[in-house]
Amino acid sequence: MNPLHSLQPQAVWQWFADICAIPHPTYQEAALAEMIVARAKEKGLAVQQDEKGNIYIRKPAQGAGMADKPGVILQGHIDMVAQKTPDSPHNFATDPIRPQIIDGWVYATQTTLGADNGLGSAMGLAVAFADDIEHPPLEVLLTVEEEIGMDGARQMRGDLLQGRYLINLDTEEAGCVYVGCAGGRDADLSLPFAAEAADGQHVRITVSGLLGGHSGIDIHRGHGNAIKVLADLLARLPEESGWRLAAFHSGALRNVIPSEAEAEIVLPQAFIGALTELADTVRAETQNELGKFADKLAIQVAPIGQGAQAAGHAESRRMIDLLVAVPSGVLKWSEEFDGVVDTSNCLSVVHTKDGKFTASMLLRSLRERPKDDFCRLLGSIARLSGAALHTDQDYTGWEPHMSSALLQKTIESFVAVRGQQPQIEVVHAGLECGLMQKHLPHTEMISFGPTIKGAHSPKERVQIDTVEECWRILLDLLKRIA
Known part of the structure; x- marks a missing residue:
């Protein structure tokens, strides 16, 4: 029954x-x-x-x-x-x-x-x-x-x-x-990249266990964002490792805060220990920041082979720097309605496919002007990183x-x-x-x-x-x- x-x-x-x-x-x-x-x-x-x-x-x-x-x-x-x-x-x-x-x-x-x-x-x-x-x-x-x-x-x-x-x-x-x-507006930042054979240890890094949730109603609750956690980790890898990005995948819908993210990179075997230590550090820092909302957070580093098709190091840095630069979360609280978020952005979906890196987000605001202002900020980030900005599905x-x-x-x-x-x-x-x-x-x-x-x-x-x-x-x- x-x-x-x-x-x-x-x-x-x-x-x-x-x-x-x-x-x-x-x-x-x-x-x-x-x-x-x-x-x-x-x-x-x-x-x-x-x-x-x-x-x-x-x-x-x-x-x-x-x-x-x-x-x-x-x-x-x-x-x-x-x-x-x-x-x-x-x-x-x-x-x-x-x-x-x-x-x-x-x-x-x-x-x-x-x-x-x-x-x-x-x-x-x-x-x-x-x-x-x-x-x-x-x-x-x-x-x-x-x-x-x-x-x-x-x-x-x-x-x-x-x-x-x-x-x-x-x-x-x-x-x-x-x-x-x-109201809301969709925005995408995309970067082309050239994948080529890369020597070294092929590693998969997985972030999981965050709460996720609705990108509007839950955006202020401090649930964390798996894309931002993984981007922070990759951005802190030693430059001398020359790490290269083979893949990045997270999320499926713009209106969902991502609870999981996965990246594949190639780097010298000698830096695997440093990567594992960094993963533990980022996990501990994130749990300290998010408290009970990150009790089940896990960051796993898993070697999966030798060599892979990957972007160059400079291109890889540019893609991850873009994710680090895009604000995600509450941007402004309402001055008219107590306890109500006025403007927010949720970096929701990131994928690499067919030589293209795309980061998708959903911007929300009680007013029209902040949406325009934020898109101008995204335009600046796009120009600095060499990305293309596309906006769509604007609604009042x-x-x-x-x-x-x-x-x-x-x-x-x-x-x-x-x-x-x-x-x-x-x-x-x-x-x-x-x-x-x-x-x-x-x-x-x-x-x-x-x-x-x-x-x-x-x-x-x-x-x-x-x-x-x-x-x-x-x-x-x-x-x-x-």
Whole structure:
């Protein structure tokens, strides 16, 4: 029996179980979308998809007097981040997510859970398919490709929606209502290099055991960055060793703080001892700096043969110096919102392939100017290192509107269900509301959800009792909206 079937509210957890059963990492949402559309048609709901694959479900008002109230859009995204532990055999293209319950939380088994944002989508679907829930004219918008560039929201069709209010269900902290979010911009720095035969000991250096996490929500928590740790180690190798870089690989997604990194180098046998000592030193220094977040940090040095194809020493230094030079982490705290990060950068993905070294990052800011300023800094780093800079997927943040009627009704619902007002916050992460404002300029928006920890990592988990609380708030709000 699926452990989720014993949880309440049953309709929400049943939908989430069904979502977990169908693989749906970003760019592979088609099978899940097909199932949702088919079931909506069977239920007699009006449903369609746009060219991007976003799903639009419409349902008439339900309950006395509800038809005269303003329409509401419930919104989530159906793709998930695909991350797993190093020893997991899971295949995200073919295998279902396997949920398990541990001490009041739902986890997956050695993988991301996809509660971000499968549970938000499940709540929207549970309302749409229910026959006993009062609500005004209802629309459910389920977007695709949120986790990589928010392309679903970017290409959604506002003309297919009529609701005056939009409730985004992609917040990950119970008791909070988000009314604004950071914008973002992708950036890549790339360097060509010429690989040639290099004599010496071929060595693999692996950094593992850091916590990783969401590159927006967790960027200030001090989890460390495996790319920066490995770059620091390589940059400190003795110049006289003439070490040469054969490969560097870390990360897969821009919005995930890298927890592992791996490099292959070639250097004289006489320097293996110095390399091993340096690895121990860097590990100890990093653990001292990060404290409990680096308890499981490991840096392994493993000889794998003699000689390899590698870049020259000067080219190798240039690539690693670039990684050392790029700032990663919190760049500025907000002066307007206490405890909120204003601007950050996450150096997320580094790969060498076919004679090209590429470092990819995701810049976030509550404002537009800092994104431009940081990209000018990257331009300077690029010129100094001989790299090429490419930026893409720029999206604006979501500007708070504290006088929103929807926000006031949401506060009332939180008080009715929780007995206290919610925290009204701006989040340092990209919510789709920022992009959807362009398509729905006259629609008021808020965001809330259950407590999810460890999003975008195999430690992702959702607190069970906050799901029921979130559901009760949502149902109360649907009745209050006028």
